[in-house]
Amino acid sequence: xRCASCNADTPGKTAKGNGYRCSNCGHQFVAVKKRDGVSxxxxxxxxxxxxxxxxxxxxxxxxxxxxxxxxxxxGKTGRxxxxxxxxxxVVGLLFVAMTAKAWQPLVAVAVFCVIGAxxxxxxxxxxxxxLMKRFEAVNPPERAVPATEALIERExxxxxxxxxxxxxxxxxxxxxxxxxxFLIANDFHLQHVCxxxxxxxxxxxxxxxxxxxxxxxxxxxxxxxxxxxxxxFGFIRRVxxxxxxxxxxxxxxxxxxGFDDRHLPMLKRMLLPLARIAGSSDAxxxxxxxxxxxxxxxxMPAVLLAAAGASLAEHAPIRSPKKEDDEGLDHESGxxx
Ligand SMILES: [Zn+2]
Numbered sequence: 608x609r610c611a612s613c614n615a616d617t618p619g620k621t622a623k624g625n626g627y628r629c630s631n632c633g634h635q636f637v638a639v640k641k642r643d644g645v646s647x648x649x650x651x652x653x654x655x656x657x658x659x660x661x662x663x664x665x666x667x668x669x670x671x672x673x674x675x676x677x678x679x680x681x682g683k684t685g686r687x688x689x690x691x692x693x694x695x696x697v698v699g700l701l702f703v704a705m706t707a708k709a710w711q712p713l714v715a716v717a718v719f720c721v722i723g724a725x726x727x728x729x730x731x732x733x734x735x736x737x738l739m740k741r742f743e744a745v746n747p748p749e750r751a752v753p754a755t756e757a758l759i760e761r762e763x764x765x766x767x768x769x770x771x772x773x774x775x776x777x778x779x780x781x782x783x784x785x786x787x788x789f790l791i792a793n794d795f796h797l798q799h800v801c802x803x804x805x806x807x808x809x810x811x812x813x814x815x816x817x818x819x820x821x822x823x824x825x826x827x828x829x830x831x832x833x834x835x836x837x838x839x840f841g842f843i844r845r846v847x848x849x850x851x852x853x854x855x856x857x858x859x860x861x862x863x864x865g866f867d868d869r870h871l872p873m874l875k876r877m878l879l880p881l882a883r884i885a886g887s888s889d890a891x892x893x894x895x896x897x898x899x900x901x902x903x904x905x906x907m908p909a910v911l912l913a914a915a916g917a918s919l920a921e922h923a924p925i926r927s928p929k930k931e932d933d934e935g936l937d938h939e940s941g942x943x944x
Pocket of ligand 1: 610611612613614615629630631632633634
């Protein structure tokens with residue numbers, strides 16, 4: 608097992624013997640491949656990809672999604688293989704049982720089915736977010752998106768830089784406060800001269816950005832970034848119906864950045880059962896067409912930053928990457944475990 612601190616390699620047996628600690632520096636191992644499906648080294652690689660080699664701020668969820676996406680593919684084939692194997696064994700043993708009238712094979716069939724089911728469901732319910740939280744408790748992240756207070760503090764120290772945003776004729780409203788924080792932490796608002804707010808239209812410093820801009824004369828473009836979930840669709844509907852938007856006399860354009868059905872090709876590997884997405888109630892799960900959704904956070908940080916920037920420039924929804932770009936965007940090429 609490769610150490611997340613000193614990079615030394617400790618044989619699995621040795622690690623197990625000393626309470627999963629590095630034999631070189633004593634650093635605690637967190638993930639055990641057999642149990643968690645990934646090793647600490649694989650998690651570090653995912654962090655490197657998500658942070659674009661330490662250049663971007665990211666959230667724990669970004670890494671969890673990265674692991675999920677990477678392992679879901681492998682897990683899926685594993686599960687299908689498992690099912691096929693079980694089916695073959697069942698058919699074979701039933702055939703034997705029928706011809707030989709023996710009861711032992713039937714018992715064996717039952718045992719195999721139970722083992723198969725346990726393996727199958729076990730691999731389905733892995734919680735990479737929980738694993739990532741444990742990992743970060745031992746290996747504190749260097750580029751974590753700062754918490755609200757820390758971010759406000761940072762922005763307050765940059766008044767001169769932010770002053771350019773005050774006159775901008777556009778604003779980006781995020782359904783999720785954490786997505787706004789992620790964009791701001793990575794200076795998206797400065798790079799694109801576009802104030803970024805949370806769902807309440809307030810800027811990170813608590814200033815009522817959206818309200819103020821709606822009241823101000825002149826053309827205004829409102830960009831809205833939301834999840835591919837019932838809550839996300841509800842959010843864009845609410846923004847459309849805001850009194851300040853409906854009654855505005857000045858030219859007002861509302862640009863739905865995403866995500867919706869148009870983004871399905873882009874989101875196909877990021878869809879999760881809605882029941883597993885935070886904030887989904889039983890009622891929304893039942894009425895939601897596909898019963899699967901995707902959060903903005905499911906996108907790789909670099910991909911989201913680039914796609915959102917392009918959306919602002921084009922005054923159009925986030926575009927799905929061209930098929931041939933798909934793999935490259937996800938930094939999937941050259942991946943080996
Ligand atoms: Zn070590």
